[in-house]
Amino acid sequence: MGIVSTGQFTLVDQNDAKPIMGFISAAGSTQQVYTFSNGAASFLPNWASTPLVLTAKIFVGGVDVSSDGAISGRQWSSTFNGTDLGTGATYSRNTNFTTPDTTASQVIYFRAVYTDPVTGIASRIDMSILLGVVKTGIEAVFVEISGLDVIKQADAATKNVAYIKAVLNRAGTIDGDNLQYRWYSVSSAGVETHLFGTQPNFGVKSTAIVAAPTALPAEVGNGSFTTAGATAAAAWTTAGSPGSNTLVVSENAVTNYQLFKVEIRDSSDSAKIYSSYFTLYDVTDPYLVQVASSAGDRLLNGVGSSALTPQVFKNGGLLGSLTGWTFDWYFFDKNGARAGFVASATPPTPDVERGITANTTGGVTVDAATTLAAGDLVKLVSPAGSVVKFAQVAALAAGTAVVLQTPTGDNVNCGAVSATGLVASEFVGGTLFKAVAKKTTTAGAALTLTGDDVDGKSTVKVDAIRP
Structure with a gap:
């Protein structure tokens, strides 16, 4: 385990630097409902006809400076450090999800630079917001996420774990037949790292369709990905019913928050791949x-x-x-x-x-x-x-x-x-x-x-x- 806190014995002069906080607000729902029935598709809300307006809000010392001249370098993007979505204070999403059957979420990123008018110190500000889509109707198929998505650091040697179960909901019924899984951790830069082989901070297991997921610290590591079949990069877990549908995550893998992605492949449905993102949060009080x-x-x-x-x-x-x-x-x-x-x-x-x-x-x-x-x-x-x-x-x-x-x-x-x-x-x-x-x-x-x-x-x- 790495250093969790640092202290020193001396007298210090605390500075009065103002805290900087930023977030993205949405003028409407960030989640669409996709319906496909009798060959007809529809979205609610329909961003193609009524765009979803996202606004970057920046506060310095509790004061809104979002439109202040001290803010420069505004950039919206669909990837971390990207440049594809404009440079304004707002971004209008005027398209619906193009592949709602397989992609259930998307992260929108914003970055800017705040220059302190007194000290001249420039600080980069990064923020993001998650857009999602759920599917309804008699033909809807989507990934359903459940489990424990918050984790606290343990004070002793035995570590805490979080656990997430991902199942395939097909027309209102959980599909548990011949499914394969791939699990990923996603960095702040949007880089997806496939979890496979022997993973010291992760594990996978199978949870019954009707059961709520649970996990123990001992289920982290120990080659659990290898025994589940994901033995090489880009490999899928061994097909099963319900398959390796539960990810076990050690506290050591989560600092503040960590984004993950799951892919499910159904061999009974032309090997079509369905995916979804989810976030685990570290709610540990600081030491x-x-x-x-x-x-x-x-x-x-x-x-x-x-x-x-x-x-x-x-x-x-x-x-x-x-x-x-x-x-x-x-x-x-x-x-x-x-x-x-x-x-x-x-x-x-x-x-x-x-x-x-x-x-x-x-x-x-x-x-x-x-x-x-x-x-x-x-x-x-x-x-x-x-x-x-x-x-x-x-x-x-x-x-x-x-x-x-x-x-x-x-x-x-x-x-x-x-x-x-x-x-x-x-x-x-x-x-x-x-x-x-x-x-x-x-x-x-x-x-x-x-x-x-x-x-x-x-x-x-x-x-x-x-x-």
């Missing part, structure tokens, strides 16, 4: 991470320590258990630059602390034998504490001569100097500490920050990773 410090926000003269304890809030309340949670801690110096922590297996005592007796541009000599390995990060502090640098160890000669090398991995992000990045003698009389680029705690355990870590002022950031 908030706060850091409690046992010693407040001050250490005196570089002495002492403070235990930093992560606290995770959800739904306005403190989570009682953080079992399975992981917390990655990062250190930033007084200039806001990423730095490292002093390594300490038993804080506040450093793992390695040695006086520096000499230094060249490519290494230092310490006053007592120590143990360091190639790739280790070290923190070098000048006698007065005014100069602090991090470096990566290449080798240790005779137990006291530390040779540096070009930093690699996360040590680079800590600003470690090059293999010859020191100034000769700048650290003589100072101190060498073994350091680490980041620290990790689990289950809400505290991180101990000491005076050896803090040089004047610092900020500690923590990433909370849910199990």
